[in-house]
Amino acid sequence: MSPGRPASLAETINATLADLLEHDPRVVLIGEDIGRLGGVFRVTRGLQQRFGKDRVRDSVLAESTIIGQAVGMAISGLVPVCEIQFDGFVYPAVNQLVTQAARIGHRWNGQVEPSLVVRIPSGGGVRGVEHHSESNEALFARAPGISVACPSTGDDADQILRHAMGLGSPVVMYEPIRLYWRRNLPARSTEPASAPTAARVVRRGSDVTVATFGAVTNEVLEAAQALSPDVDVEVVDLRWVAPFDLDTVLTSVARTGRLLIVHEAAKYAGIGGEVAASVAEDGFHLLKGPVRRLAPDRRAYPPADFEDDYLISVRQIMNEVLEMTK
CATH class of the missing domain: 3.40.50.970 (Thiamin diphosphate (ThDP)-binding fold, Pyr/PP domains)
Structure with missing residues (x-):
């Protein structure tokens, strides 16, 4: 280095x-x-x-x-x-x-x-x-x-x-x-996680919680920054998806009243479904609207020239958040 x-x-x-x-x-x-x-x-x-x-x-x-x-x-x-x-x-x-x-x-x-x-x-x-x-x-x-x-x-x-x-x-x-070799990542909070297996709140906000993990966390952070100050997005990086830290997600949803889950894997039978179900079961009273998921359709990953049509973009995240908060 x-x-x-x-x-x-x-x-x-x-x-x-x-x-x-x-x-x-x-x-x-x-x-x-x-x-x-x-x-x-x-x-x-x-x-x-x-x-x-x-x-x-x-x-x-x-x-x-x-x-x-x-x-x-x-x-x-x-x-x-x-x-x-x-x-x-x-x-x-x-x-x-x-x-x-x-x-x-x-x-x-x-x-x-x-x-x-x-x-x-x-x-x-x-x-x-x-x-x-x-x-x-x-x-x-x-x-x-x-x-x-x-x-x-x-x-x-x-x-x-x-x-x-x-x-x-x-x-x-x-x-x-x-x-692996990317260095120009969007800014995120340095607030530490409460435990080695806990989720990390990487951006504080008050209008909507976006729970995510992996590489797409950076697109979520870029979308949150682009929406600010009109929409104040809180971003939770799950880090661990099995088991996942439901308490941190619920604490965030208690602040914002809304939850969007974004991940790169197909939406069907993905991690987002488990997070959504868990929040609906244990935190329904906290929600101002339905939990939403943003992820690719259930289909094979496309050839390289078409992968941008498969991956979740910053613009898609922004549009989904705006739809939830209008």
Whole structure:
């Protein structure tokens, strides 16, 4: 990192992994091309040279074996941190994650508490082909025993990784590809989260709450700034989507009376539906109007030249907020 420049998401994750490897001999990294190459996005660049091939391991091109190894390592007392090259490649590993990693602790009556992390580059906006641009976090969010996190900043990724080391159960962390090396992010509040797994209020407001996570948090912040001062938008970055911090969302809705949920994954059966249902159940009396969701339709991610028609834009967010507050 050059002096005077803020660390990017990729640089922060690299530094956090290096620190964990340095201070905890149980930590082992596993993934396709993460060692000699430093990963497709160079997030693990230099770590194998520094810590050796036993600690930073290049795996075979088989996602099921990556997680299979990690489960065995975790049972043995190690803390493996796996990398899946793209979110669209995680499907061969679902069986190992859901039926093995998530259930080992209960299956053995709590005699083992396997800590392992699965890092997954995720999302669109980088002109990738269809199986490189998915947002499938809801797939694991519904699996008991698995925690799912979606950081939008390096600081949050650092906190998530450090918390996951001692959790005693699997954590899947979705890392927005288009934020890996981006530095010009919109301003946000530095107000800390109340706990490592809590949501973070990244912009205070009084007219409407927008709950979001991942890369699209930045579009939400841009929309909020563009609407100010006519509409005062409060932005809640969920950070963790399974379990998610309902209390922070309800506290925000109590201030604003309105809730919009924005995410990059398809609206149908997405995280937004769970947030909306939870707020309707526990906070209906706080609402001035119906909860609304803004997310892509349930369809395959389009070719690169048409991805702008799929991704949620700043203008769409602005229009939705204006509709809710008119």
